[in-house]
Amino acid sequence: MNIPREQRQQPGWHVDGNGLAGAMSDIFGRDITDAMGVCNFCGNRAAVAEVPAYNAGPGVVLRCAECDTILMRWATTPISTWLEMPGLRSLEIAMQP
Amino acid sequence: MARAAALPRLTWLPATISDVRRESATATTLRLDVDDWPGHVPGQHVDLRLTAPDGYSAVRPYSLASAGGSGTVEITVDTTPGGEVSTYLTQGARPGHHLEIRGPLGKWFVWDTSDTEPVQLIGGGSGIVPLMSMLRTHDAQQHPAQMRLLYSLPSAVHMLYRPELASLHAEGTVTFLYTRQPTAASTRPPGRITADDLRQHAINPDLKPSAFVCGPTGFVETVLTLLVGFGYDPERIRAERYGEGSST
Amino acid sequence: MTITEGFVGKASPQGVDLPPGQHLARGFPVLSAGPTPLISTSAWECTVTTTTGHKHVFDWTRLHQLPAEDITVDIHCVTRWSKLGTRWRGVPVEALLADIDDPTAAHVMASSYGGYRTNIPLADLLGGRAWLVFEYDGQALSPEHGGPVRLLVPHLYLWKSAKWITGLTLMATDQPGFWESLGYHRYGDPWLEQRHSRD
Ligand SMILES: Cc1cc2nc3c(=O)[nH]c(=O)nc-3n(C[C@H](O)[C@H](O)[C@H](O)COP(=O)(O)OP(=O)(O)OC[C@H]3O[C@@H](n4cnc5c(N)ncnc54)[C@H](O)[C@@H]3O)c2cc1C
Ligand SMILES: [Zn+2]
Numbered sequence: 001m002n003i004p005r006e007q008r009q010q011p012g013w014h015v016d017g018n019g020l021a022g023a024m025s026d027i028f029g030r031d032i033t034d035a036m037g038v039c040n041f042c043g044n045r046a047a048v049a050e051v052p053a054y055n056a057g058p059g060v061v062l063r064c065a066e067c068d069t070i071l072m073r074w075a076t077t078p079i080s081t082w083l084e085m086p087g088l089r090s091l092e093i094a095m096q097p
Numbered sequence: 098m099a100r101a102a103a104l105p106r107l108t109w110l111p112a113t114i115s116d117v118r119r120e121s122a123t124a125t126t127l128r129l130d131v132d133d134w135p136g137h138v139p140g141q142h143v144d145l146r147l148t149a150p151d152g153y154s155a156v157r158p159y160s161l162a163s164a165g166g167s168g169t170v171e172i173t174v175d176t177t178p179g180g181e182v183s184t185y186l187t188q189g190a191r192p193g194h195h196l197e198i199r200g201p202l203g204k205w206f207v208w209d210t211s212d213t214e215p216v217q218l219i220g221g222g223s224g225i226v227p228l229m230s231m232l233r234t235h236d237a238q239q240h241p242a243q244m245r246l247l248y249s250l251p252s253a254v255h256m257l258y259r260p261e262l263a264s265l266h267a268e269g270t271v272t273f274l275y276t277r278q279p280t281a282a283s284t285r286p287p288g289r290i291t292a293d294d295l296r297q298h299a300i301n302p303d304l305k306p307s308a309f310v311c312g313p314t315g316f317v318e319t320v321l322t323l324l325v326g327f328g329y330d331p332e333r334i335r336a337e338r339y340g341e342g343s344s345t
Numbered sequence: 346m347t348i349t350e351g352f353v354g355k356a357s358p359q360g361v362d363l364p365p366g367q368h369l370a371r372g373f374p375v376l377s378a379g380p381t382p383l384i385s386t387s388a389w390e391c392t393v394t395t396t397t398g399h400k401h402v403f404d405w406t407r408l409h410q411l412p413a414e415d416i417t418v419d420i421h422c423v424t425r426w427s428k429l430g431t432r433w434r435g436v437p438v439e440a441l442l443a444d445i446d447d448p449t450a451a452h453v454m455a456s457s458y459g460g461y462r463t464n465i466p467l468a469d470l471l472g473g474r475a476w477l478v479f480e481y482d483g484q485a486l487s488p489e490h491g492g493p494v495r496l497l498v499p500h501l502y503l504w505k506s507a508k509w510i511t512g513l514t515l516m517a518t519d520q521p522g523f524w525e526s527l528g529y530h531r532y533g534d535p536w537l538e539q540r541h542s543r544d
Contacts, residue, residue: 013377015338019158021202022144025107034204049205057376058524075527077541082528147349179371181355189351196349
């Protein structure tokens with residue numbers, strides 16, 4: 001799934017997970033931008049807010065900033081949202097205050 | 098035992114445009130009336146949802162420009178040529194128009210006012226908006242932390258918040274970096290932000306500043322590389338990328 | 346429902362025949378699900394794999410030994426923009442399959458550098474309706490738009506026209522690709538507005 005560093009172009013078409021706080025709240029019921037995710041491929045740990053989010057397309061793809069592994073992706077149709085978390089080893093969501 | 102009040106679920110709230118102000122040649126500030134607005138901290142954004150009479154709707158994120166804790170909901174939108182939502186917000190929006198808002202959103206790109214370490218802000222184009230909220234919050238609280246802004250913009254006609262920034266500029270808090278057309282008074286040749294600009298105008302990395310960087314994705318990528326090269330601690334840098342559809 | 350006075354969404358074109366729900370794009374939007382791979386023409390290759398596992402590798406040189414043609418077509422993206430009269434140059438997919446004997450093949454999985462995949466019925470890649478293209482508007486195809494070589498299947502939504510193509514795997518039965526396994530339509534005909542799996 002990953003493109004070797006020397007073969008990738010400066011990524012340009014993404015925002016940060018932070019900018020998708022609202023879209024993710026549709027799925028998780030709350031703002032999870034401060035949740036910490038661990039990449040199943042390289043072990044990198046990062047806040048959801050910091051993760052590169054590719055949203056110029058039919059759905060949204062969140063990738064590990066270190067190795068490009070797809071942590072989470074989803075697409076919304078008129079009747080449902082399809083969610084996959086192929087490369088997410090864990091997601092730590094803090095208790096609501 | 099008393100349970101803490103449940104946080105309101107993030108739902109769409111009806112909002113009415115109460116004020117429309119031209120902010121620059123291409124940008125507009127909108128004030129929104131929102132019942133039960135819970136307040137925000139500086140750096141956060143909202144999602145706006147616009148619905149056309151035929152039922153078509155579009156959602157876009159916009160940073161909050163107003164000071165945190167002020168209870169005021171203000172956003173500033175720059176025109177993206179051909180952009181469907183920004184075209185309406187900068188040209189079609191009028192006081193009394195209705196839309197929907199969800200937020201405040203984002204728990205990461207926020208300035209925690211209990212921090213007293215120096216804060217370097219770097220904004221490109223409309224990326225100045227959440228940084229302005231930080232400056233306004235800093236000002237309203239007479240906050241003791243040192244705060245500085247580097248603002249990259251094409252030319253003075255594109256400047257947002259001109260009166261406020263002009264007085265901060267006079268105090269030495271703000272530096273303008275013109276990419277296309279400098280003012281007569283500026284000695285810097287026009288162009289994109291450079292390592293030299295940081296050396297001359299940014300808070301010294303020895304003071305262990307935190308940094309907030311916001312703007313079009315390409316701008317943010319460039320600044321992050323420069324900041325780390327300059328000696329800023331990557332752990333203390335937070336960034337908000339607006340994507341490439343937004344204007345520089 | 347809260348209606349925003351004065352908001353019309355995307356302007357609907359006058360007197361242009363577009364598939365339902367589409368509008369005309371300004372410029373050429375870049376769609377992506379990940380970073381853009383930079384692949385040199387000398388490193389590029391596309392492997393055709395048969396249902397029995399035989400591989401036929403096409404590199405840049407071999408691709409250019411096949412007969413290329415100029416193509417002018419309308420393209421339609423499921424994100425609701427269309428672009429009319431786009432000009433490309435490339436080789437019909439049929440030319441890559443000419444010497445391949447695989448009677449059980451009925452579907453194809455197209456795969457890209459970077460891991461993207463999309464499924465297409467084999468018949469839709471034949472008959473001069475699909476190409477491997479390497480020029481757009483008289484110029485070498487840029488990396489953002491899928492260069493050096495992408496698939497072009499203009500009669501289906503554009504997510505089927507896999508960028509940075511590197512594989513065509515023939516299959517006896519249909520399998521969903523990247524978006525098709527996330528609720529998007531398996532076939533994706535814009536004129537029938539087959540956006541989602543239940544459309
Ligand atoms: C967290 C966050 C906060 C933001 N805050 C602000 C703010 O305070 N002020 C502000 O002005 N903006 C802000 N933005 C940007 C804003 O959300 C919109 O992206 C912007 O207003 C453009 O929206 P639009 O509907 O007008 O344009 P769209 O209709 O979405 O199109 C934008 C333009 O870019 C082109 N385009 C769109 N996508 C692509 C693509 N993938 N490839 C090539 N071209 C493309 C379109 O053709 C069009 O010309 C923020 C973004 C984020 C993520
Ligand atoms: Zn990783």
